[in-house]
Amino acid sequence: MKTLLRIDSSSRIEGSHSRALADYVEKRWKEENPEGKVIFRDLVESQLPHIHNSTIVGFYTPMENWSEEAAEATALSDVLISELKNADALLISSPLYNLNIPSNLKAYFDQVVRIGHTFGIDENGYFGLLENKTAYVAIVKGGVYKDTVMEQYDFQEPYLKAILGHMGIRQTHLFSLEGTTDTDILEQNKKQVYELIDKSFKTKTDAYH
Numbered sequence: 001m002k003t004l005l006r007i008d009s010s011s012r013i014e015g016s017h018s019r020a021l022a023d024y025v026e027k028r029w030k031e032e033n034p035e036g037k038v039i040f041r042d043l044v045e046s047q048l049p050h051i052h053n054s055t056i057v058g059f060y061t062p063m064e065n066w067s068e069e070a071a072e073a074t075a076l077s078d079v080l081i082s083e084l085k086n087a088d089a090l091l092i093s094s095p096l097y098n099l100n101i102p103s104n105l106k107a108y109f110d111q112v113v114r115i116g117h118t119f120g121i122d123e124n125g126y127f128g129l130l131e132n133k134t135a136y137v138a139i140v141k142g143g144v145y146k147d148t149v150m151e152q153y154d155f156q157e158p159y160l161k162a163i164l165g166h167m168g169i170r171q172t173h174l175f176s177l178e179g180t181t182d183t184d185i186l187e188q189n190k191k192q193v194y195e196l197i198d199k200s201f202k203t204k205t206d207a208y209h
Helices: 017-032 053-059 068-073 075-086 103-112 149-153 156-166 183-199
Strands: 003-008 037-042 089-095 119-122 125-128 134-140 171-177
Touching (some): 037 075, 089 156, 134 156
Parallel strands (some): 003 037
């Protein structure tokens, strides 16, 4: 049985375009994996703390030398990494806040991007440890950035690609919905993005409407 780990980060619970986009990706994944299981990690309803100095110390201290404080400080990271490792696929939804991902999603990555667990380093540099996983990334922007002068201000998309690749997750399907503040642009772009989602799955479905 396959497992999908879904991570939502929009501060909006109702009326969120990124959550709605992720809903559709989840629906298509379930159609392709009818026996599959979905694990939910809502970063708004259950907020994660930012990492503290004791957490960082624990990350870089061998387990045999851990203090009780280090063990406690890394316990949440252990849970989140276990959740991530046990998932076959990852679904991340993210709005664009101030040119990048929401701070709660950054807090999540700070907890799971951990040396010896999700990435390593040798004489050739960094290498990811989470291979053979698929990531579905549903991102939303109020304005239009792609192929415009505004693209230089988009740090959301390149960051998500880079951080997932850093952990070895390179099979990434990116679904970007732009122009959500303009009704006409939104409807046109929404149709294109949902069609792209359909193409990313093998099972056939009715066209989005």
